Every structure is written in structure tokens, then in C-alpha cells.
Amino acid sequence: MQHLNKIYQIGGATVTRVDEIPLPDVAPSVLYPDLDPGAFKQYARFLGDGSYDRNTGTLTESIHTWLVQFSDYTMLVDTGVGNGKTLPATPQFGHLDLPYLDRLLAAGVRPEAVDFVLLTHVHMDHVGWNTRFENGRWLPTFPNAKYIFSRTEQQYSASLSGHTPAPDLPPPRLGKPIRQPAPNVYDQSVAPIIEAGLAELIDVDGAEVLDGISFLPTPGHSVDHASIRLRSGGQEALFLGDVMHHPLQVYRANLRSVYCEFPEAARASRERILSDASQNQALCFTSHFAETSAGYVRRENDGFQWQFV
Numbered sequence: 001m002q003h004l005n006k007i008y009q010i011g012g013a014t015v016t017r018v019d020e021i022p023l024p025d026v027a028p029s030v031l032y033p034d035l036d037p038g039a040f041k042q043y044a045r046f047l048g049d050g051s052y053d054r055n056t057g058t059l060t061e062s063i064h065t066w067l068v069q070f071s072d073y074t075m076l077v078d079t080g081v082g083n084g085k086t087l088p089a090t091p092q093f094g095h096l097d098l099p100y101l102d103r104l105l106a107a108g109v110r111p112e113a114v115d116f117v118l119l120t121h122v123h124m125d126h127v128g129w130n131t132r133f134e135n136g137r138w139l140p141t142f143p144n145a146k147y148i149f150s151r152t153e154q155q156y157s158a159s160l161s162g163h164t165p166a167p168d169l170p171p172p173r174l175g176k177p178i179r180q181p182a183p184n185v186y187d188q189s190v191a192p193i194i195e196a197g198l199a200e201l202i203d204v205d206g207a208e209v210l211d212g213i214s215f216l217p218t219p220g221h222s223v224d225h226a227s228i229r230l231r232s233g234g235q236e237a238l239f240l241g242d243v244m245h246h247p248l249q250v251y252r253a254n255l256r257s258v259y260c261e262f263p264e265a266a267r268a269s270r271e272r273i274l275s276d277a278s279q280n281q282a283l284c285f286t287s288h289f290a291e292t293s294a295g296y297v298r299r300e301n302d303g304f305q306w307q308f309v
């Protein structure tokens with residue numbers, strides 16, 4: 001079944017969500033191990049029914065990707081979990097067989113027509129459709145695309161997967177990691193892209209990598225996590241990646257998700273990007289919010305609030 005998602009216009013670009021996996025019934029204390037029930041009660045009143053099920057007391061999330069189309073080229077921001085992956089750390093996401101590419105096609109895009117794949121970070125649920133399994137091996141799903149992502153993310157996950165060691169990573173300024181990226185993800189979803197010569201590894205430093213597109217450093221969730229800024233026709237959008245997982249974190253910016261590798265750096269990045277987003281009135285496209293997954297951050301008193309659009 002195909003649902004038609006909302007289309008957003010940012011200057012000369014249209015942005016559409018391509019759905020992969022709805023994630024209902026997430027226990028708040030599992031997603032946010034430091035969340036105290038009193039604080040949750042206080043902030044839950046700001047959450048809509050599409051993000052918080054008041055009957056079960058659970059949060060709703062989503063895994064999806066963003067399709068960005070200009071008149072002359074087509075991009076994807078992040079690529080979900082992918083089909084047929086071996087993911088022992090998260091077996092519920094392993095060996096999927098989902099019609100993601102049919103949904104992309106329903107949005108008018110064949111895999112061959114994707115010119116750029118932009119990756120916010122190298123985690124299981126952001127790089128999966130980089131590849132698909134064909135004739136006994138993992139091959140690029142988007143054979144004509146340049147895959148643009150952080151060199152540091154690549155080096156760190158390659159080293160953890162037993163490839164070239166990266167003795168300088170992670171950088172000490174991020175603090176000690178409390179978890180590591182999941183196994184197999186590099187070998188199944190990243191290495192084949194590099195072997196095919198389709199990777200363009202970049203420094204995440206805020207410089208433009210394409211016209212109007214820049215990768216902003218927001219490390220902490222992962223070693224060199226980026227939020228991606230799109231500017232076109234005087235308008236601005238931010239693809240936030242995993243700076244936040246749920247609107248609750250807009251209200252409680254100091255809350256780390258269970259998936260953050262460097263919690264203190266992640267918190268600092270979250271506060272910085274929330275401030276940036278509200279100041280620039282950027283339309284924010286999130287990786288894991290449910291509902292429309294898109295909205296605005298506004299400053300309110302000492303903190304921030306979220307408005308879906």
C-alpha cells in the first residue's frame with residue numbers, strides 16, 4: 001500500500017519522505033535511560049497523539065529517508081535499514097523484506113536516477129539501502145550516485161570492523177564512548193560502496209559539498225555525526241539525522257538517547273543545532289520523529305518547543 005507523503009518546497013528543492021519502518025510502542029525508559037518519570041509527565045503534555053500513545057504510555061517513532069529533488073538532480077538523505085541485512089545486535093531489523101524501493105518508485109524515482117546519497121552518519125538504520133544483495137553479494141543500490149559522507153565515520157567504522165586501524169579515533173575531546181556502532185554494518189552497507197568507487201569522503205566542517213548543501217558537525221550520537229543544511233532560494237532546511245530521536249528531546253535537550261555513543265558531546269551538539277534551527281527558522285527534517293517527521297524548532301523561555309508541519 002502506498003501512502004502519499006507531504007511534499008515540502010525549499011526554494012528550488014522539493015523534499016518528500018520515503019517510508020521504511022513505523023516504530024510504535026517504544027517504552028520511554030528504554031529510549032531514554034536517564035528519563036525520570038516526573039519529568040516525562042511534565043513534558044508529555046506537549047506531545048501529540050501521533051508521537052505519544054496515552055493509552056499505552058509508549059512513544060512512537062519512525063525509520064524513513066528523505067528524497068530531495070532539484071530540477072537537475074535527485075538526492076537521498078540517509079538510506080534506512082535495508083533488506084536482508086544480518087544484524088545480530090538488533091535482530092528485529094535483520095533480514096527485512098520491505099517494499100522501500102517500490103515506495104521510492106511511487107515517488108517517481110528509479111534507483112538509477114539518484115545522483116547523490118548524503119549520509120548523516122554510519123549507523124545501521126541510516127546506511128542500509130546503500131546496498132542490496134544480488135547474485136550472492138552486496139552491490140550499490142544506486143549505481144549512478146555519489147555517496148557523500150564523513151571520512152572520519154568511514155575510518156572509525158572500518159577500524160571497528162577489523163579493516164585499517166584508526167589509532168587516533170575516536171578523538172579524545174568527545175569523551176569515552178559508551179557504545180559502538182553495530183557489527184556487520186560497515187561490511188554490508190559501506191565497504192561495497194567504497195569498492196565500487198562511489199564514495200566521496202568528506203571533512204564535516206560546514207563547507208558546501210554541493211551547491212547550497214553543507215554538512216554541519218554535530219558529533220556525539222556517533223563519532224562524526226553530521227546534520228545537513230540545505231539552502232535554496234533564500235530558504236533553509238536542516239536534515240537533523242540522529243541529533244534527536246523524538247520531539248521529547250526538543251523540550252528536554254539534555255536527554256541522551258540509548259543509541260548515543262558519546263553522550264556529553266551529543267548533548268552539546270543537540271543544544272547547538274536546536275539554537276541554530278530556531279534562529280534561522282529552518283524547516284527541520286528528522287530521522288525518527290513520527291507524524292510528518294518535519295517541523296520547526298522555536299525558542300521558548302529557557303528552552304525550545306517543536307511544531308510539526
Ligand SMILES: [Zn+2]
Pocket residue numbers: 123125126242287288
Ligand atoms: Zn537512527
